[in-house]
Amino acid sequence: MGFGPIGSPLPDNPVRVLGQPNMYVALLYKYGVPIHGRTRNNGGILECSFPYKKAELACIKDFGGQIQISDHSTLGFWYEWIKYKDRFEKADIRQIVHCGASIPILWIDRKAHFSYNGKAESLQGPSLGGMWIIVRNTKSGPPTCGCKHCYKPPPPKPPSGPPPPCVMIDEWIDLRARNIYEMFKVAACFGWNNNEYREKIGSLQVLVELPDLARGYDYDWKLFSLCASFDEKEWFLVCVDRKGIISPCVCTIDGKEILGKANIRNEKASAAFGGKEHILVGPSVQKQMVLSRKARLGYEFD
Structure with a gap:
């Protein structure tokens, strides 16, 4: 876990939202209730949005935000985005990221997310099936991980023979x-x-x-x-x-x-x-x- 109050610099290695270059998973405690939302890096400063009841909390006040971070080589897991309907598959190596009864979820094909323009939306049931959630994957590392534990150098190039004959006159x-x-x-x-x-x-x-x-x-x-x-x-x-x-x-x-x-x-x-x-x-x-x-x-x- 990485802790950062609103307005502070972005922590190292935040979990990026699937398909979004500047959107990260955030966790807020409001009156002791955990709420997952999103945060972005605005010139090195944290800006957040959280759905709370029927309103959007846009970080006007100084919330205590938490950004999920990971390093699978030291923590023993890495974060993976999967569809909500697949949450029970491979349960032996996947652990749903949650805080109490709250889990972060991504509505990837909608421009307006759960909290926007000062209000919040609430969905439930089958409509959640195509949305994305985060799980902790405890098997090896991410497919594209380049850390010293996962990186495999390319095979050595075979010894090159003599170059093909070419013209050497004008x-x-x-x-x-x-x-x-x-x-x-x-x-x-x-x-x-x-x-x-x-x-x-x-x-x-x-x-x-x-x-x-x-x-x-x-x-x-x-x-x-x-x-x-x-x-x-x-x-x-x-x-x-x-x-x-x-x-x-x-x-x-x-x-x-x-x-x-x-x-x-x-x-x-x-x-x-x-x-x-x-x-x-x-x-x-x-x-x-x-x-x-x-x-x-x-x-x-x-």
């Missing part, structure tokens, strides 16, 4: 080699030798990102200074070794990000626009973003 496709692109026009722009090339490009290739299950690496944009280093690293440049080690690069020029290229060997980056090739050299290249890739766990690049 996939480039030739647009002119695939009929699917013949009906479309492709706009392209390249920079070379201080010139911008936008027309009569001829054959070109496009980098394709393979599906996750087909490749053993991931792409990302990383700083030039991180990926162009000769030290040990995780991220490696996506590059073509032809007249320099050329990698896709997002160049920041005059505050604008423009897709271009970076020459790793010469520490040079450039992007073509406005009829010419705009070139960055030296330390300014270190802050540019280049396309990189990292091998996944269990995979490595040749």
Whole structure:
């Protein structure tokens, strides 16, 4: 049992009403008569409602409320909600929670409970059959209990074998080699030798990102200074070794990000626009973003 006067902080581990995230079972003694009702946590403060004769006691005065609490590992039981009509089943392991002749009962499918709007309702007989009451279950613990006495760790994972074979090279496709692109026009722009090339490009290739299950690496944009280093690293440049080690690069020029290229060997980056090739050299290249890739766990690049 946990004792708490109205207006005091909510006790630890109160018994929650079935299906209600902020409603708990409460017990009040009125002129020595036990009355079960409900309480809720309003910003850490107890607020209660009890049916008494034909009225609702809404805790205007300082009642002495009691909140049912439980820990099956120390008390030897746990609280379970069952239907009133099932109260005589499994009587060997279930004990109805009561105080004198009063037991808490829940009318789960009715928005207005037993005491509401300053009045109380009284029901009896078969109409109680579908309502819910609390019992003490003395067998083991709740089905979802995670205490040290009930928790069972999941079985260990079986040792994993080698990962399945995956592609570890970049996939480039030739647009002119695939009929699917013949009906479309492709706009392209390249920079070379201080010139911008936008027309009569001829054959070109496009980098394709393979599906996750087909490749053993991931792409990302990383700083030039991180990926162009000769030290040990995780991220490696996506590059073509032809007249320099050329990698896709997002160049920041005059505050604008423009897709271009970076020459790793010469520490040079450039992007073509406005009829010419705009070139960055030296330390300014270190802050540019280049396309990189990292091998996944269990995979490595040749």
